[in-house]
Amino acid sequence: MTDKIIDYEKLKSGGFMRQLQQGQFALRLRIVGGRVEADQLRVLADAAEKYGDGHIHITSRQGVEIPFVNIDDVNNIGHDLVDVNLRRGTCGPRVRGVVACQGNTVCPRGLVNPQDLAQKIDEKYFAAPAPHKFKIGITGCPASCLKPQENDFGIMGGVEPKWIEDLCIICGLCQEVCRMDAIKVEDGTVYFDREKCDLCGDCIASCPTDAWENVKTGYTIFIGGKIGRKPKLGTKFVELVDEDTLFDILERTLNFYRENAKSGERIGETIDRLGIEIYKEAVLK
Amino acid sequence: MSASKLDITKSIDTCGDVCPMNMVKTKFALKDLSTGEVLQVMLCGGEPIRNVSRSVKDEGHRIVKLDKQDDDTFIMLIEKGE
Incomplete structure (x- = not known):
């Protein structure tokens, strides 16, 4: 031929x-x-x-x-x-196969179920046309094994901790397990710096008296990551949204990309050119 | 409550062990104890303390005290659960 x-x-x-x-x-x-x-x-x-x-x-x-x-x-x-439900994949300027870790279906650290979310995203968006390739990656916790920051649209599970004074025995364990230096146990009390917290939930998982409570589980989203010739990590732009909001943001992100990208541009490049605020305004309604 | 006032049934030192051996040793040591008895574990900060405290909690035991030593190691007292 x-x-x-x-x-x-x-x-x-x-x-x-x-x-x-x-x-x-x-x-x-x-x-x-x-x-x-x-x-x-x-x-x-x-x-x-x-x-x-x-x-x-x-x-x-x-x-x-x-x-x-x-x-x-x-x-x-x-x-x-x-016959065994194996379908053909895709390449080219489209939404590509969704990558995901096993999250809380297998991993002790997993905070969400990335497998389930990946299936839902795949069903809705697999091979959907885009100006260039559009990669989605989901990781179950801030350990980032699935590297959401390398994806055009990266998703990370997270939890919001809240300290309950009445249950605390001031043992200091949370301060020791926190990798972000967000917890200080001093003078018989606990100081929590939310700005430093990466929402990993180690304090909740390890507290012997359940004095750290999970008040919200959700998805943190990174936009515009890519590797290739000019690597760039995605930018975190929203924290702990629920699943419905996540799907709304993804839908609006693809629309934004289709409406604004120049030929051959990955979404990170489009956002760099227009400014992240323009993107945020378009998707965070 | 101070360490001296708690009746320590058994004591192990996991400093120098690589994860997950500190967790495994703690698990086995707790197996030999009865409910309510206290295990004293010496362990290093960072990953060991994260992993041990998590698994101890997951398995229904209770950390009753944590003492940081001058050499940045820790003494953890664990009360065996049901």
């Missing part, structure tokens, strides 16, 4: 990426939050042997790709995978 009759853009939007080798494609799959079921893995292994060269590539964003798929098999491979 010649390049003229292959619609590379269409293949790309359906997760097929042209390889260095003529006529060979890597098929990217739609994986959400790095979760793959055992039956899917078996089918993937079979498909890699049947259509590829027998190996699978694990991507930097928790994805799975089957390389060395011949152009003639592009239509066939999907049929084998669909």
